[in-house]
Amino acid sequence: MRTVNSFIGSPIERLEDLRFLRGRGQYVDDLTRAGMLHAAILRSSVAHGRIRRIDAGAARALPGVHGMITAKDLGLPVPRVPMRLQPLPDFVRFGQPVMAETKVRYVGEALALVLAQSPAVAEDALALIEVDIEPLPAVGDSRSSATDRSLLFEEAGTNRVITFRATRGDAAAAFQDAPYVRRETLRTARHMALPLEPRGLLAEWDAARGKLTVSGGAKVLFFNRRTLAKEMGLPESAVEYVENDVGGGFGARGEFYPEDYLIPFGARLTGRPVKWTEDRREQLMCLNHAREAECEVEIACTRDGTVLGLRGHVQVDVGAYMRTNGAVGPRNIAQFMSGPYRIPHIDIEVALQLSNKTPVGTYRGPGRFETDFFRERLLDMVARDLRLDRVEFRRRNLVARQELPYRIATIRPYDKEEELDSGDYHATLERCLAEIGWAEKAKLAGQLIDGRYHGVAVGCFIEGGAAGPKESARMVLEPDGTYSVYVGSSAVGQGLETAFAQIAADALEVSMDRIRGVFHGSTSYVSDGYGAFHSRSVVMGGSAMLAAAENLRAEIRAAAAARLDCEPGQIEIVDGRTAVGPDGKSLDLASLAGASLSAEGAFLNTKHTYTYGAHAAHVSVDPKLGHVELIDYVIVEDCGRAINPLTLHGQAIGAAVQGLGGAIMEHLRYDEEGQLLTGSLADYLIPTASDFPNIRAVVLQDHPSPINPLGAKGAGEGGIIAVGGVIANAVANALGSLGVEPRQLPLTPSYIWELVQESVIRNQGSGIENPRNRADP
Amino acid sequence: MSIKFEVNGKAVAVEVEPRLTLADCLRHELHLTGTHVGCEHGVCGACTVLVDGAAVRSCLMLAVQAEGAKVVTVEGLSNDADLTPLQKSFRKHHALQCGFCTPGMITTAHALLSEEPDCDAARVRAVLSGNLCRCTGYISIVAAVLDARAAYRHKNPA
Numbered sequence: 034m035r036t037v038n039s040f041i042g043s044p045i046e047r048l049e050d051l052r053f054l055r056g057r058g059q060y061v062d063d064l065t066r067a068g069m070l071h072a073a074i075l076r077s078s079v080a081h082g083r084i085r086r087i088d089a090g091a092a093r094a095l096p097g098v099h100g101m102i103t104a105k106d107l108g109l110p111v112p113r114v115p116m117r118l119q120p121l122p123d124f125v126r127f128g129q130p131v132m133a134e135t136k137v138r139y140v141g142e143a144l145a146l147v148l149a150q151s152p153a154v155a156e157d158a159l160a161l162i163e164v165d166i167e168p169l170p171a172v173g174d175s176r177s178s179a180t181d182r183s184l185l186f187e188e189a190g191t192n193r194v195i196t197f198r199a200t201r202g203d204a205a206a207a208f209q210d211a212p213y214v215r216r217e218t219l220r221t222a223r224h225m226a227l228p229l230e231p232r233g234l235l236a237e238w239d240a241a242r243g244k245l246t247v248s249g250g251a252k253v254l255f256f257n258r259r260t261l262a263k264e265m266g267l268p269e270s271a272v273e274y275v276e277n278d279v280g281g282g283f284g285a286r287g288e289f290y291p292e293d294y295l296i297p298f299g300a301r302l303t304g305r306p307v308k309w310t311e312d313r314r315e316q317l318m319c320l321n322h323a324r325e326a327e328c329e330v331e332i333a334c335t336r337d338g339t340v341l342g343l344r345g346h347v348q349v350d351v352g353a354y355m356r357t358n359g360a361v362g363p364r365n366i367a368q369f370m371s372g373p374y375r376i377p378h379i380d381i382e383v384a385l386q387l388s389n390k391t392p393v394g395t396y397r398g399p400g401r402f403e404t405d406f407f408r409e410r411l412l413d414m415v416a417r418d419l420r421l422d423r424v425e426f427r428r429r430n431l432v433a434r435q436e437l438p439y440r441i442a443t444i445r446p447y448d449k450e451e452e453l454d455s456g457d458y459h460a461t462l463e464r465c466l467a468e469i470g471w472a473e474k475a476k477l478a479g480q481l482i483d484g485r486y487h488g489v490a491v492g493c494f495i496e497g498g499a500a501g502p503k504e505s506a507r508m509v510l511e512p513d514g515t516y517s518v519y520v521g522s523s524a525v526g527q528g529l530e531t532a533f534a535q536i537a538a539d540a541l542e543v544s545m546d547r548i549r550g551v552f553h554g555s556t557s558y559v560s561d562g563y564g565a566f567h568s569r570s571v572v573m574g575g576s577a578m579l580a581a582a583e584n585l586r587a588e589i590r591a592a593a594a595a596r597l598d599c600e601p602g603q604i605e606i607v608d609g610r611t612a613v614g615p616d617g618k619s620l621d622l623a624s625l626a627g628a629s630l631s632a633e634g635a636f637l638n639t640k641h642t643y644t645y646g647a648h649a650a651h652v653s654v655d656p657k658l659g660h661v662e663l664i665d666y667v668i669v670e671d672c673g674r675a676i677n678p679l680t681l682h683g684q685a686i687g688a689a690v691q692g693l694g695g696a697i698m699e700h701l702r703y704d705e706e707g708q709l710l711t712g713s714l715a716d717y718l719i720p721t722a723s724d725f726p727n728i729r730a731v732v733l734q735d736h737p738s739p740i741n742p743l744g745a746k747g748a749g750e751g752g753i754i755a756v757g758g759v760i761a762n763a764v765a766n767a768l769g770s771l772g773v774e775p776r777q778l779p780l781t782p783s784y785i786w787e788l789v790q791e792s793v794i795r796n797q798g799s800g801i802e803n804p805r806n807r808a809d810p
Numbered sequence: 811m812s813i814k815f816e817v818n819g820k821a822v823a824v825e826v827e828p829r830l831t832l833a834d835c836l837r838h839e840l841h842l843t844g845t846h847v848g849c850e851h852g853v854c855g856a857c858t859v860l861v862d863g864a865a866v867r868s869c870l871m872l873a874v875q876a877e878g879a880k881v882v883t884v885e886g887l888s889n890d891a892d893l894t895p896l897q898k899s900f901r902k903h904h905a906l907q908c909g910f911c912t913p914g915m916i917t918t919a920h921a922l923l924s925e926e927p928d929c930d931a932a933r934v935r936a937v938l939s940g941n942l943c944r945c946t947g948y949i950s951i952v953a954a955v956l957d958a959r960a961a962y963r964h965k966n967p968a
Contacts, residue, residue, distance in 0.1 A: 054912060
């Protein structure tokens with residue numbers, strides 16, 4: 034029986050679940066090695082200061098301590114954490130040393146590494162290290178950063194890393210003649226990905242073979258191998274990065290962090306395996322932060338609701354250093370502020386400002402979550418000003434199907450043209466309105482029911498995916514007639530093994546149980562790999578697998594033709610199991626496997642896919658407590674082609690709940706001295722099972738991507754991107770009678786309560802009733 | 811200190827430092843790595859195990875406190891042949907992604923359903939609110955637990 038195209042598109046239960054549900058997953062901290070040492074890292078408790086002295090003598094002498102490493106042991110200058118994405122020469126001077134050299138610039142920065150016989154002894158030793166740091170004034174936010182009164186890098190003379198500028202058309206002219214302009218200042222707070230599994234690394238140095246093996250890699254193992262090999266003066270072939278099960282990534286995990294150098298260095302120094310497992314406090318201090326931005330933005334429109342232009346200045350607090358992918362979020366804020374809308378004239382500047390806080394990097398929907406909040410908030414304010422229907426206003430300005438591909442703003446200094454690829458943005462908006470029952474729900478707007486004001490909102494988004502340049506895959510016909518699949522993509526908990534087995538089975542025309550395994554991530558599997566970021570795995574890795582399958586089938590035909598004495602083109606492969614020649618003679622493919630039949634395939638890409646859609650929310654707000662209850666939430670997205678609708682649906686819901694955390698709860702707070710105040714999960718609140726029970730997602734596949742053979746668009750971030758804007762607009766809609774306009778995230782109870790109180794004071798004597806009186810039962 | 815207790819039906823004797831948590835003892839002394847450590851301060855619930863039938867955060871309990879107790883981990887709620895009804899339900903509802911919180915979810919849900927096989931969605935949400943998941947958004951987890959109730963009613967006739 035031929036099994037063509039029967040797995041792609043099916044809601045297949047995941048293969049990974051069989052081990053995870055039994056507690057048989059293998060995460061990096063589950064690994065143990067004979068003679069293994071445990072690492073602990075002394076971290077700066079001072080946000081900004083000059084290092085006077087580090088005395089590790091007592092710690093070194095503690096029984097059970099086998100190694101103690103400070104910056105001077107690493108060799109000066111200390112290696113820097115590289116920029117992986119969007120590197121520019123301007124970033125180099127703000128690079129992070131893997132261990133603080135002369136200054137500390139954020140709480141959590143590494144000062145010393147201890148290697149000991151157990152994690153407990155390593156931590157005991159940390160307590161014995163004496164550190165003397167001369168404190169300097171801490172730069173707490175991008176406003177004080179911009180004054181340059183206290184400089185993180187004195188030699189640079191500025192705290193401003195760079196200013197990006199996204200432009201399209203002629204914004205100055207558009208604003209000059211515009212009949213209506215509104216200006217707003219909007220803010221998003223600092224939050225983070227917070228994968229549930231803390232990071233970990235296990236490094237092993239084989240002195241005899243000169244080989245370094247690093248387990249615990251994730252996301253971008255090939256890049257990290259390149260980086261580590263270079264910094265350690267080893268050939269790339271002498272370094273192997275191993276991917277284990279990974280407990281969530283969301284953009285933050287797997288980048289090259291300081292520990293990615295320090296732990297292998299410890300292993301090479303001691304000649305013993307070294308394991309490090311991050312604790313939660315370390316994660317909150319050290320894993321990339323994200324999202325903190327302040328936007329002064331202006332929108333120009335005609336009075337009947339055609340958007341003419343968007344311009345503004347954004348300041349992004351990038352923390353203490355530029356590292357790995359820290360430029361992506363700020364870049365996206367600038368380039369994607371127009372989202373799926375037709376905005377002919379754009380001029381957005383985004384300044385990257387250093388502060389004495391944890392460096393930033395990407396977190397699911399980087400920059401897009403922030404910029405969608407800015408844009409969608411602004412659209413609802415404009416609609417209210419101009420007395421336009423919010424939905425009609427959006428319909429009027431959404432890019433139409435026939436306008437695609439649609440060029441969006443160009444960003445400098447990168448200067449790469451970018452266009453929205455394909456789809457029907459109006460269709461997802463209409464579907465979203467239908468799903469939530471907009472016509473009925475809209476009647477609830479501003480109504481006070483049982484002491485809570487009800488509000489609804491809808492917003493539209495785009496999600497970029499499929500970053501190039503390349504992905505590689507290899508397929509092998511095994512002696513038992515099964516197939517093994519090797520791919521350069523990485524699994525970070527998103528269900529890649531199942532989706533890829535589905536693609537491989539369809540490509541090879543076999544049933545899924547004939548796919549012996551999908552081996553991913555580790556650097557030994559394919560010659561070159563790029564990993565998992567920018568919603569790229571299915572498009573890039575999946576398309577590479579199609580190419581590998583085609584090449585393998587060609588190899589099989591050639592090998593079978595030699596045996597059956599015919600031309601390869603005359604061979605038919607039946608059920609991935611048998612080769613049949615022109616005269617009906619056949620042979621079992623397993624008998625060819627001895628010839629070690631395997632083939633690589635690659636997919637190269639320079640364009641991006643754009644999944645798109647709309648979110649709608651119905652909330653109720655308690656004006657006395659400031660609490661936002663989510664009554665209903667709908668996500669509609671079109672991702673071109675869903676490989677596994679079950680897991681994609683799970684991605685949409687899970688992303689939305691992360692977004693709700695960012696919209697309502699999550700905030701990494703610092704005090705004036707740069708101390709992180711939210712250093713535990715009791716302080717940094719993320720959603721729990723009882724917070725947001727009502728969320729629905731509809732995944733459509735009406736408009737396949739024209740730029741890859743699967744027709745798929747990168748997906749998995751669309752669920753988070755629109756949440757901040759939609760929730761804030763729903764709250765504004767609920768509290769419209771009070772004139773409350775949220776201008777920042779998160780919408781914590783205290784912030785909403787303050788807005789309500791301000792409106793009470795503002796409205797006193799204006800004839801508007803105090804909601805505190807009205808809300809009483 | 812030398813302690814003796816029972817893990818997944820087997821008697822164990824271990825030599826531990828008094829400060830070793832039960833979670834670290836299970837993971838690193840007994841090599842039962844299904845129990846995961848997510849926060850070490852009792853918030854995330856990933857390390858939940860059953861101690862004498864009750865769901866307990868093994869990061870907040872010292873190994874020495876387990877002396878004489880019957881401890882069950884996720885491995886003890888599994889078998890090789892087939893997934894249990896609760897595990898099957900998790901798989902069917904796609905109630906896990908990265909799998910890191912999953913052992914804690916399974917042990918917590920097992921303890922709940924063993925005691926209250928007729929619990930409603932609000933009760934499931936309230937109990938699971940002590941276990942953090944960053945991937946799923948919880949909706950599928952709640953659905954999976956509710957769907958598994960029937961198996962516990964059958965197993966534990968009231």
